Amino acid sequence: MSAQEKDRVARAALSRLMEPQDSVGLALVQVAGAVDALGIATGELGIGPAMEQEISAALRDGGGPATWAGLQDSLRRWAPRVADLAPDRDLETLRRLGGRLIIPGDDLWPGQLADLGLQEPLCLWWRGLEQELPSAGRAIALVGSRDSTSYGASVTGDFAFGLAQRGFSVVSGGAYGIDAHAHRGALNGGVAGLPTIAVMAGGVDRFYPSGNEDLLRAVAAQGAVISEVPPGSAPTRYRFLQRNRLIAALASVTVVVEARWRSGALNTAHHAESIGRVVAAVPGSIHSANSAGCHRLFRDGGAVCVTDVGEIAELAGAIGEFGSQDGDHNGNKERNGNKKQGAAVHDGLSLEDLILLDALPLRSTSSVEKLTVVAGLGPEAVRAGLGRLGLLGLAVSERGAWKRGKNA
Amino acid sequence: MSAQEKDRVARAALSRLMEPQDSVGLALVQVAGAVDALGIATGELGIGPAMEQEISAALRDGGGPATWAGLQDSLRRWAPRVADLAPDRDLETLRRLGGRLIIPGDDLWPGQLADLGLQEPLCLWWRGLEQELPSAGRAIALVGSRDSTSYGASVTGDFAFGLAQRGFSVVSGGAYGIDAHAHRGALNGGVAGLPTIAVMAGGVDRFYPSGNEDLLRAVAAQGAVISEVPPGSAPTRYRFLQRNRLIAALASVTVVVEARWRSGALNTAHHAESIGRVVAAVPGSIHSANSAGCHRLFRDGGAVCVTDVGEIAELAGAIGEFGSQDGDHNGNKERNGNKKQGAAVHDGLSLEDLILLDALPLRSTSSVEKLTVVAGLGPEAVRAGLGRLGLLGLAVSERGAWKRGKNA
Known part of the structure; x- marks a missing residue:
């Protein structure tokens, strides 16, 4: 089985284990990958202090809870569903119905x-x-x-x-x-x-x-x-x-x-x-x-x-006209926009978005929290602005943090 | 007859001579006052080069035509109506109908x-x-x-x-x-x-x-x-x-x-x-x-x-809550707002209005044209912003030019 297919089976299982928008679960997958995350979530694998810190950081950058008491609560939440996991059966059910499961990294993933x-x-x-x-x-x-x-x-x-x-x-x-x-x-x-x-x-x-x-x-x-x-x-x-x-x-x-x-x-x-x-x-x-x-x-x-x-x-x-926003999961696809279009877009930006664009680092990334300080805008305004800049290819996110996009 | 009553009769006459929003006529009244403006408009008085320059400046600051060829065109426009002027009769007509004429400077003037x-x-x-x-x-x-x-x-x-x-x-x-x-x-x-x-x-x-x-x-x-x-x-x-x-x-x-x-x-x-x-x-x-x-x-x-x-x-x-905008014609009435309220208003301003406020001089006045340069905003945006700041008592106009208001 290819790594992508192992990933698919693991995500099929995780989607039953975790409710939608389970921040801790999603941060765990982001840090450990789906296959290991499933092992950890089902209690087969443990996590060390370094990974715990990484999850904590991913939660903070992703707008999750400010304080995180560790994985124990989540493990207790997931435990009752572990016995019911049967991802192969679920995948087979969809196939029988003429369907499929798609995951980030698939060509079909939006x-x-x-x-x-x-x-x-x-x-x-x-x-x-x-x-x-x-x-x-x-x-x-x-x-x-x-x-x-x-x-x-x-x-x-x-x-x-x-x-x-x-x-x-x-x-x-x-x-x-x-x-x-x-x-x-x-x-x-x-x-x-x-x-x-x-x-x-x-x-x-x-x-x-x-x-x-x-x-x-x-x-x-x-x-x-x-x-x-x-x-x-x-x-x-x-x-x-x-x-x-x-x-x-x-x-x-x-x-x-x-x-x-x-x-x-x-x-x-x-x-x-x-x-x-x-x-x-x-x-x-x-x-x-x-x-x-x-x-x-x-x-x-x-x-x-x-x-x-x-x-x-x-x-x-x-x-x-500037193409869809392609995330990093999608292998950094080339955007339709180019420098020239970007410059034109740039001209039409609101003052707030221009300030936010100026605050975005060129190479390193910056968290939403840090951007609120640098740009002097509220977190709501920063998130909305990043969304707009993202759609124009002027900003791009990497693991929850942001830098300038290709059109900037 | 008091100066205010002479002004009233002159304005009654001018309102028949000139169509509404006759920029040249209004600039003439602004520069010469209503009584002399009537004398000039009816051809009894002439104007010198200094006054012509003042009118030109008033037109420029007031958003009138960029180039002005002098008073001749306007005098020709007004001439056919001079013979019909009978301001006393018009004032009497209104009195008979239970009405009146109000002019800037009257307590009743909005x-x-x-x-x-x-x-x-x-x-x-x-x-x-x-x-x-x-x-x-x-x-x-x-x-x-x-x-x-x-x-x-x-x-x-x-x-x-x-x-x-x-x-x-x-x-x-x-x-x-x-x-x-x-x-x-x-x-x-x-x-x-x-x-x-x-x-x-x-x-x-x-x-x-x-x-x-x-x-x-x-x-x-x-x-x-x-x-x-x-x-x-x-x-x-x-x-x-x-x-x-x-x-x-x-x-x-x-x-x-x-x-x-x-x-x-x-x-x-x-x-x-x-x-x-x-x-x-x-x-x-x-x-x-x-x-x-x-x-x-x-x-x-x-x-x-x-x-x-x-x-x-x-x-x-x-x-x-900040009281009505009282123009200078109204004798610089005290505004309801005070420094403290002004500060609160200030906090709620848009970025553009803050920039405009910063561009407004404290003592001298600045034309709209100059403000577009200092604030880096278009003339439309400057005018709209001045209106907003004016209503908050943060800006005040003097003969078409602007400075900071009492609440700024």
């Missing part, structure tokens, strides 16, 4: 997930055609309420259809309401490639909720149904919230079509903003509770107001 | 108009109760399409009613649609003071359009109907556009309720933005052409999204 830093998923369980997933610049997330109005349904359907017609992949969840209308519209509009991608909170072996079973089957047949949790996993509330970061990271633009004042869609928008993706929202009547969340995003979140497909494509295009 | 710089009106012809016009912080402009939808009518009525109930004056034009709904709502909600102010493009002796005659009569009875052009003046297209700057300058916040992609309301919003007032807009269905202009403002103009009266009051409050 490089834009590296923008999640330490929170990049261990792997993706994937049902659908074996066809390259779109770069961020070619993917648009359409998200919103389950209890959408006829206005939301009509807008979502139109947008999804139009985006698919223009060759964009639509990214959404698998729920009723806006999610379902997004997939339906994209499937109708799809001309080539993957018209639509459903990112599930539970395992992809089950199409949940059952009322969307036929729709999700169609999505798997023409597009992709993916999840970071292994087959058989229930779609818990926690996993729904973690899943939202994947929707946000896969797309260059997250469009909230309809959302109440408190809505899961706003959580997705927040994830998108925190990694420097564009957040957009659709305006509606001020008398509609289902648009209150969108209007809130205009006020509080600085979301862009979009009213047609052309405006969305334009937002994606501003990013897409 | 100090916030000084933010228009060279474009401050010469005078205001005013029908209505002799009661102090509101400061910018207590006035909200509600503007929008003539052909408003039922949605626009309902939103405008609710907003105007609620604003008047909270003691804000509503400012709008005298047209059908949003303007009329704004006045009606405010008159219904008014508890004290001036609930609503109609700023007319033509003379206030006629209530135009005739379908709004009863409504405008009610506005004059409980609020105010004002105009910078003298009685008998027709509401020309040009005067409508110039009138919009007065609506924008009187209020701290301009709310566009409904507007098509191209609409006069967007012109008002543009005026508001250019003098650093807050521009807000109401979202609506993306399928309504009457909301397309509002959505355009969210995208292009950085308008704030407002969905209820509380949000509008909050926007006004952020400015209102």
Whole structure:
């Protein structure tokens, strides 16, 4: 078995052992590699003080807990699931369903997930055609309420259809309401490639909720149904919230079509903003509770107001023309942008982003914490700015720390 | 007759001689004073090379034409109207209608108009109760399409009613649609003071359009109907556009309720933005052409999204708490803000505004042109920033040039 295949089996097992966004687990994998991390997590291997320090540093740089008491708590958390591990069986289940597991380093791995830093998923369980997933610049997330109005349904359907017609992949969840209308519209509009991608909170072996079973089957047949949790996993509330970061990271633009004042869609928008993706929202009547969340995003979140497909494509295009952000996991692929484009981009930067760019070291890397000091900006502003600079190829991250990118 | 009364009669005459925003005429008044300016404009007095240079400088600093060929063109423009001048008759007309003419320096003059710089009106012809016009912080402009939808009518009525109930004056034009709904709502909600102010493009002796005659009569009875052009003046297209700057300058916040992609309301919003007032807009269905202009403002103009009266009051409050901007014409009234408040404001400034503040001289004054060089910002950005700093008492203008304000 090749190292990459050993890595795949280990990540399959780890994805069952650890909940999504388990910071300590992800730091352990980052430091020890997936195969050794599995050995350590299952208690076969131990760790020395040097590795413990490295994990601690990875956690600190990756925005994890400030103090870390060691691996013991995590080992206790993982222990009850060790007996259930059967990665080969899980991989076989996916194969039987016409699917596969992809991991960082695979050609099919979407490089834009590296923008999640330490929170990049261990792997993706994937049902659908074996066809390259779109770069961020070619993917648009359409998200919103389950209890959408006829206005939301009509807008979502139109947008999804139009985006698919223009060759964009639509990214959404698998729920009723806006999610379902997004997939339906994209499937109708799809001309080539993957018209639509459903990112599930539970395992992809089950199409949940059952009322969307036929729709999700169609999505798997023409597009992709993916999840970071292994087959058989229930779609818990926690996993729904973690899943939202994947929707946000896969797309260059997250469009909230309809959302109440408190809505899961706003959580997705927040994830998108925190990694420097564009957040957009659709305006509606001020008398509609289902648009209150969108209007809130205009006020509080600085979301862009979009009213047609052309405006969305334009937002994606501003990013897409410099190619997708390829993380280091993807073998430092050459970016589409070049020096000349970089200089042009540079001119359009905000003052804050220029300050941040100046603060980025050329060769060594700098942590977010250090950048807040050097640039004199808050941590939120630094993270958002790094996301923007990253998408333009002006900044690049290495193991959670940042330096200037090739276009800088 | 006192100097102030001589000034009043001269300005009454000048307001008939010159169209609104006649830069050369306004610069002439700024340099020579209204009484001598009238003498010069009517050909009784001549000007020497020193005054010509001063006018040229006032034009340059006030954003007028870059090159100025001298007074001859303007004298030719004004000449045909000289024979018609009868300021005493015009003043008497207003008195008979229960009105008056106010000029800079009067206690009743709204100090916030000084933010228009060279474009401050010469005078205001005013029908209505002799009661102090509101400061910018207590006035909200509600503007929008003539052909408003039922949605626009309902939103405008609710907003105007609620604003008047909270003691804000509503400012709008005298047209059908949003303007009329704004006045009606405010008159219904008014508890004290001036609930609503109609700023007319033509003379206030006629209530135009005739379908709004009863409504405008009610506005004059409980609020105010004002105009910078003298009685008998027709509401020309040009005067409508110039009138919009007065609506924008009187209020701290301009709310566009409904507007098509191209609409006069967007012109008002543009005026508001250019003098650093807050521009807000109401979202609506993306399928309504009457909301397309509002959505355009969210995208292009950085308008704030407002969905209820509380949000509008909050926007006004952020400015209102530091008192209205009192121009120099108003005798350098003491501002409500003090050093301590100024420091707090200072902390909340954007990077650009901080840079601009740093570029402002403490004692001498600096032209907009010079500030663009010192601050490294474009003239648009400098003007907008000066407006914001002005409202916070951090910048103050003297004859078109700027220095630090009392709160800086």
